[in-house]
Amino acid sequence: MKKNDISNKIVFISLTFLTFIFYWYGKEIATYLDSKWILKYPKHHTIPFAIYTTSFVKWLINEASFGLFTFNDLTRFFAWIIEQPYNIVLAVLSKGILSGQGQDAIQLMGPLSWISVVGIFFTFALYTKDKFLILLVLLSIVYLAVFDQWQSSMITLSSIIIAVPIGVLLGILLGILSYKSKILEKIITPILDLMQTVPVFAYLVPILVMFGFGPVSALIATIIYAMPPMVRTTLLALNNIDPQIKESGIMSGCTDRQLMWKVLIPVSKPTLLIGVNQVIMLSLNMVIIASMIGAGGLGYDVLASLRRLDIGGGIESGIAIVVIAIALDRLSQSFANLPTLSKKTEQTFFAKYKKIIYLIFYIIAIYILGSFIPFFKLFPEELMINTSLFWEELVKYININYFDNLESFKITLLTFFMLPIKKFFLGIPWPWFIFIITIIGWYFGKYKLASLCLILSIFIVTTGLWQKAMITLYLCGSSVIIASIIGIPLGVWAGLNNKANKILTAFIDTLQTLPSFVYLIPVVMLFRVGDFTAMIGDPSDRNKTRPQLTLEEAKANAESYIKQSKVILDVKNLKVLF
Structure with missing residues (x-):
């Protein structure tokens, strides 16, 4: 065993040494061997994978047919099925029951008032018998009304109410089928791995093409993104059930269906x-990105704020998402820990559903009162609080008073940490990098993982994406290093100190539920879109100062930057100064 450890260390040190040799002298080696392709894969040998994919998608949408119906008809049918319950929930929470189309529509019945929704969440919180949770949920929902985020919040909540049950149901069904069939489990496991590693944006294009633009497409993207953890959890829960429980069910004469739904599933609850x-958490993380293909609500508000660089509005909407996420997160966790009633403690129908019955009467009473007293229908505008100006002034204050500190930190981190890592990854010849990745795959997973690493690496090279892949790897690697330096000591501190654990847990939960797009607004305003961004995105390996641009060159570059910025900014309000 010791000999193997020593030999592994020798191999590791040798490969590391050779990697640095190739990094330092890669150009000289390529020139000496007259093989520039070692440093950069020839463009004329790249595989036009994007063209093939585009052609296939066009065929799928325009020509693919199953006889009686086309593929396009099939996708639109699924979209229609999901749209019906979504429209009902949206009517109940946000729009009300309408008659007619567009501006000519007449509201026959209004949506649930803010007090009714507060009552619904309060009732669910009562089941947990946790006073702190009841107060937290109550304050969270009231917050949405007080800070003028109610309408958008209800649209977002409508999406969550539809996406979560569908994602949970499909996840449980796939988990049960995988539990019953080992072959299916082997097939579905790599698919789930792929679904959880594919960037969220990658879901948007095929969903948009197949299902069109609109909230239903956003719902489908959310369901696909949020479903894999449910499949894994179901499979894990069923596999970890005590065999004696299963044997007891079989000995009691249960059929396979009874065994699953009356024994195994309840035990796994x-x-x-x-x-x-x-x-729930993944669905909420998806709301902003889903707004790019038609989802409204808070996600659209954050995206619109990003386009306008509206710091206050974006943070306000982002906090509203966090508030909903915290309320739903704590509720779902508390329900998971509730004890299951035994047969001896079973109650009558009224005693069991007393809270729900009272809630129905409460909603009816509030609706009737809302017809006479506006407060019971809409939260008064004069009582609403707007914090957007506060957030804008806060960022402005930090920029004015701490600009030099921020700039110094930015340049130091860039010069002495990020750019050296980037230069290292881009400087290693791609054949050697593929060899290293394959060797690492062999060490951890033998031939299966090694083969996978080799095939995927060759795919990246032959599609002409190697340089972009290295930039992505450098950014991810840098982030992991910094996160580890900060996170590991904090984790150790939280593990040794209960008070620190409580504080950090609350802080981390908030950060994990905050949509990633919300971070962009303060980061862009504090660190700006300028030299820092340009240097990070520069794929060259120059080690000297760039020559100063002429005014004509700067204007030419500005036109290109303006075209690129249209993706996230409203260029109508954009002013370029030279």
Whole structure:
């Protein structure tokens, strides 16, 4: 064993040494061997994978047919099925029941008032018998009304109410089928791995092409993105059930269906509810990105604020998403920990559903009162609080008073940490890098992982994406290093100190539920879009100062930057100064 450890260390040190040799002298070696392709894969040998994919998608949408119906008809049918319950929930929470189309529509019945929705969440919180949670949920929902985020919040909540049950149901069904069939489990496991590693944006284009632009497409993208954890949780829960419980069910004469739904699933309930919690959190993380293909609500508000560089509006909407996420997260976790009633403690129908019955009467009473007293229908505008100006002034204050510190930190981190890592990754010849990745795959997973690493690496090279892949790897690697330097000591501190654990847990939960796009607004305003961004995105390996641009060159570059910025900015309000 010791000999193997020593030999592994020798191999590791040798490969590391050779990697640095190739990094330092890669150009000289390529020139000496007259093989420039070692440094940069020839463009004329790249595979036009994007063209093939585009052609296939066009065929799928325009020509693919199953006889009686086309593929396009099939996708639109699924979209229609999801749209019906979504429209009902949206009417109940946001729009009300309408008669007619567009501007000519007449509201026959209004949506639930803000007090009714507060009452619904309050009732669910009562089941947990946790006073702190009841107060937290109550304040969270009231916050949405007080800070003028109610309408958008209800649209977002409508999407969550539809996406989560569908994602949970499909996840449980796929998990059960995988539990019953080992072959299916082997097939579905790599698919789930792929779904959880594919960037969120990658879902948008095929969903948009197949299902069109609109909230239904956004719902489908959310369901696909949030479903994998539910499949894994279901499979894990069923596999970890005590065999004696299963044997007791079989000995009691249960059929396969009874065994699954009356024995195994109820026993797995706590673990399954953890999966439900994950589906809720992932669905909320998707709301901003889904707004790019038609989802409204808070996600659209954040995206619109990003386009306008409206710091205050973006942070306000982002906090509203966090508030909803915290309320739903704590509720779902508490329900997962609720004890299951035994037969001896079973109650009558009224005693069991007393809270729900009272809630129905409460909603009816509030609706009737809302017809006479506006407060019971809409939260008064004069009582609403707007914090956007506060956030804008805060960022402005930091920029004015701490600009030099921020600039110094930015340049130091860039010069002495990020750019050296980037230069290292881009300087290693791609054949050697593929060899290293394959060797690492062999060390951790033998021939299967090594083959996968080799095939995927060759795919990246032959599609002409190697340089971009290295830039992505450098950014991810830098982030992991910094996150580890900060996170590991904090984790150790939290593990040794209960007070620190409580504070950090609350802080981390908030950060994990905050949509990633919300971070962009203060970061862009504090660190600006300028030299820092340009240097990070520069793929060259120059080690000297760039020559100063002429005014004509700067204007030519500005036109290109303006075209690129249209993706996230409203260029109508954009002013370029020279």
